Amino acid sequence: DTVLTQSPALAVSPGERVSISCRASEGVNSYMHWYQQKPGQQPKLLIYKASNLASGVPARFSGSGSGTDFTLTIDPVEADDTATYFCQQSWNDPRTFGGGTKLELK
Amino acid sequence: EVQLVETGGGLVQPGRSLKLSCVASGFTFNNYWMSWTRQAPGKGLEWVASITNSGGSTYYPDSVKGRFTISRDNAQNTLYLQMNSLRSEDTATYYCTREDWGRFAYWGQGTLVTVSS
Numbered sequence: 001d002t003v004l005t006q007s008p009a010l011a012v013s014p015g016e017r018v019s020i021s022c023r024a025s026e027g028v029n030s031y032m033h034w035y036q037q038k039p040g041q042q043p044k045l046l047i048y049k050a051s052n053l054a055s056g057v058p059a060r061f062s063g064s065g066s067g068t069d070f071t072l073t074i075d076p077v078e079a080d081d082t083a084t085y086f087c088q089q090s091w092n093d094p095r096t097f098g099g100g101t102k103l104e105l106k
Numbered sequence: 107e108v109q110l111v112e113t114g115g116g117l118v119q120p121g122r123s124l125k126l127s128c129v130a131s132g133f134t135f136n137n138y139w140m141s142w143t144r145q146a147p148g149k150g151l152e153w154v155a156s157i158t159n160s161g162g163s164t165y166y167p168d169s170v171k172g173r174f175t176i177s178r179d180n181a182q183n184t185l186y187l188q189m190n191s192l193r194s195e196d197t198a199t200y201y202c203t204r205e206d207w208g209r210f211a212y213w214g215q216g217t218l219v220t221v222s223s
Contacts, residue, residue, distance in 0.1 A: 001167075033209040035151075042201055042213040043151065054211070086151055090208025094167040097151040 002026050004087050004098035013106045017075035020101045022087035024068045031091035032070045034063055037100075038083045046085075047072060079105055108132040108212045110202045115217030118192055128185040128202030128214060136160070136180040139205040142187045144198035145216075152198075155187060156205055170196075192221045 003025040012018045022032065034047040045054040047063035050070060062073045074081055082105050087098040114126040126142070141156040155176035156165045164176050175188040185202055199216040 031208055035210070042216055043210070044213070045209060045211050048206075048209045048211075088151070088210070093165075095153040095156075095208065097153070099150045 001094060002028060002089055002092045002096050004089060004096055006085075006087060006098040006101045008099070009102040009104065011104045011106050012077050014079055015076045017073065018077050018103065020072040020074075020085050020103070022065075022070045022072070022098050024070070024089060026092065027067045028089040028091035030066050031089055032063075032065065033088045033090065034061075034072045035086045035088065036081075036083045037086065043086065074103075077103075077105065081105070108204065110204065110212060110214035112200065112202045112214045112217040115200065115219045117220045117222065119223050120193060120221055122192055123188070123190045124192060124219060125189070126187040126200055126202075126217060126219070128187075130183045130185065130202075130204070133204070135178075135183040140176075140178060140185045141203045141205040141210060142174075142176060142185075142200055143203050143210060143213075144196075144200045144219075146195075146198040149198075154200070157185070189219070192219075194221050197221045 005023045030050040032050050035043040037043040046057050051063045064071050084100045084102045086100045109131045112128045118124045142154040144154050157176045161178045173191045177186045197220050199218050201216045202214040203210040204212040
């Protein structure tokens with residue numbers, strides 16, 4: 001299975017820029033997607049196919065990368081962005097998720 | 107507005123069965139693949155099953171293959187997950203998701219399945 005590795009946690013101040021990384025154990029082309037999950041809620045799609053903004057998602061969110069290294073960027077960060085962010089690949093079978101990065105605001 | 111509403115979760119003993127349902131609305135159900143994804147308490151996400159828009163093909167990870175069966179009724183806009191031989195490690199919130207070309211574009215609120223004696 002394709003293992004996706006994310007840093008467990010990050011802390012930033014409102015107004016700053018934050019980058020959340022996701023590294024795949026093997027190439028996934030551009031088939032990397034990003035989700036936001038707030039406490040007690042279901043995940044929400046933010047970015048699909050590495051760099052495409054999902055419907056209704058603010059332009060503060062952006063994605064980049066291809067192959068094995070991907071980044072989700074939030075600029076500027078707002079208080080409402082406190083959440084856990086997951087990456088997911090759909091290039092290799094089975095579909096797999098990263099362990100999640102918990103974003104906390106200082 | 108896309109809505110996915112799961113039902114059927116609850117407490118079940120190890121080795122027993124449970125069937126989840128998901129009623130979809132706000133989109134043309136038979137145009138889309140559908141999936142189930144789960145999240146153990148305090149843990150990450152795990153894809154559980156997918157089904158093509160016609161229901162003709164299904165896909166599973168090894169962790170549930172042979173125990174879980176995904177199906178759909180396009181006339182009723184309903185997705186199902188039959189779970190047999192349940193184990194404690196199947197304890198999780200199960201989310202119904204609309205799958206758009208490999209990404210999980212929409213998620214239901216989830217239904218909690220607890221496997222315990």
